[in-house]
Amino acid sequence: ADTLKTRFIELSAEFLAYLRADGMLLPASVNTLKRAADDDYGALTDDWDDYESDEDPEDQCPEFPEIQQQISDVIAEFGAVLPKSNWTAPKDAIWILPNRSLRCGCLEDVFLLVKASQRLGVDFSDWHDLGVAPAVLALRKWYAVEQSMEFRCFVVDGRLTGISQKNCTERFEHLGPVQDVLRETICAFWGRVLQDKFAL
Numbered sequence: 001a002d003t004l005k006t007r008f009i010e011l012s013a014e015f016l017a018y019l020r021a022d023g024m025l026l027p028a029s030v031n032t033l034k035r036a037a038d039d040d041y042g043a044l045t046d047d048w049d050d051y052e053s054d055e056d057p058e059d060q061c062p063e064f065p066e067i068q069q070q071i072s073d074v075i076a077e078f079g080a081v082l083p084k085s086n087w088t089a090p091k092d093a094i095w096i097l098p099n100r101s102l103r104c105g106c107l108e109d110v111f112l113l114v115k116a117s118q119r120l121g122v123d124f125s126d127w128h129d130l131g132v133a134p135a136v137l138a139l140r141k142w143y144a145v146e147q148s149m150e151f152r153c154f155v156v157d158g159r160l161t162g163i164s165q166k167n168c169t170e171r172f173e174h175l176g177p178v179q180d181v182l183r184e185t186i187c188a189f190w191g192r193v194l195q196d197k198f199a200l
Contacts, residue, residue, distance in 0.1 A: 002189075002193045004140050004141055004143060005078065005140070005141040006138050006139065006140045006141070007074045007077075007078075007138075007139045008136045008137070008138055008139075009067060009070045009071060009074070009136060009137045009138075009139065010134045010135070010136050011067065011124070011134070011135045011136060011137055012064070012067070014062065014064070015064050015067055016124055016135055018061070018062060018064070018115075019114065019115060019120070019121060019124050020121065020124070020125055024112075024115055024116065025060075025061035026061055026108065026111050026112070026115070027061045027062065027063045027064060027068065027111070028060070028061065028063070029063060029065075029068065030068060030107050030108050030111050031108065067137075068107060071107055071110055071137075071139065072107050074139045075104070075105065075106065075107065075110075075139075078139070078141040078142065079105075079141075079142070080103050080104060080105045080141075080142035081103075081104050081110070081139040081140060081141060081142055082102045082103065082104065082139070082140045082141075082142050083102075083104055083110050083113055083114050083137060083138070083139055083140075084120070084137075084138050084140065085120055085123040085124065085135075085136075085137070085138065086123075086136065086138060087123060088119045088120060088122075088123050089102060089119075090102065090113050090114060090116070090117030090119055090120050091119065092117055092118055092119050093112075093113050093114075093116035093117035093118075093119075093120075094113075095116075096112050096113060096116045097109055097112060097113060102142075103142050103144075104142070110139075114137065147166075147167045147170075148165070148167070148170075148172040148174070148175060150165070150166035150167065151163055151164065151165060151166055151182070151186060152164050152165070152166045153186065153190065158195070158196070158199075160187060160190045160195070163182075163183060163186055
C-alpha cells in the first residue's frame with residue numbers, strides 16, 4: 001500500500017460540543033475500561049469510585065456509545081491507532097499519555113489525547129463554525145515512523161518543485177550523504193503514485 005491505513009469516524013454535534021467544553025471529564029464507561037482490566041489499580045480504583053460518587057450530576061460526562069464502539073472496533077482492527085483531524089495530529093497533548101507518544105492502544109487513550117489537544121480543539125471548532133461538512137475523527141494505524149525520514153513535498157501547477165524535511169527544527173546529519181538517493185526515491189514515488197492522479 002502507498003498510504004497508511006486510516007478509518008474515518010463521523011462526529012456528532014454533541015461530541016463536538018463535548019470536545020469544546022472545558023475540563024477533562026471522560027464518559028464513565030471509557031474511564032473505567034482500562035482500570036477494570038488492570039488489577040494493579042486496587043485500592044486506587046475504590047478511592048476513585050468513591051470520589052466519582054460525590055460528583056455533581058451536572059458534572060457527569062455524556063456517553064457516546066456509537067462513536068465509542070466505532071473507535072473500539074478500529075483499535076481492535078489495527079491494534080493501535082493515531083487519532084487526528086483531517087489536518088492535524090494532537091502532538092501538543094502527548095504529555096497526557098503514559099507512553100508520551102501519539103500511540104493509542106485503547107479507547108481511554110483516544111479520548112484523553114483528543115480531549116486534551118488544543119490543536120484538535122481549534123480544528124473541530126473551525127469545522128463546527130463553518131458547518132460545510134460533517135466533522136470526522138481520523139484513526140490511522142499506528143506505525144513508529146522515524147522523524148528524520150518524513151518529508152514535505154511542494155507542488156505547483158502539477159509539478160514537484162521542492163522537497164524538505166517535515167521536521168525543520170532539527171538537523172539530521174545522517175541525511176547529508178544520502179540526499180541524492182532520497183531525492184530520486186521521492187521523485188520516483190511522486191511520478192508513480194501521485195502525479196496526474198488529482199489536481200495539485
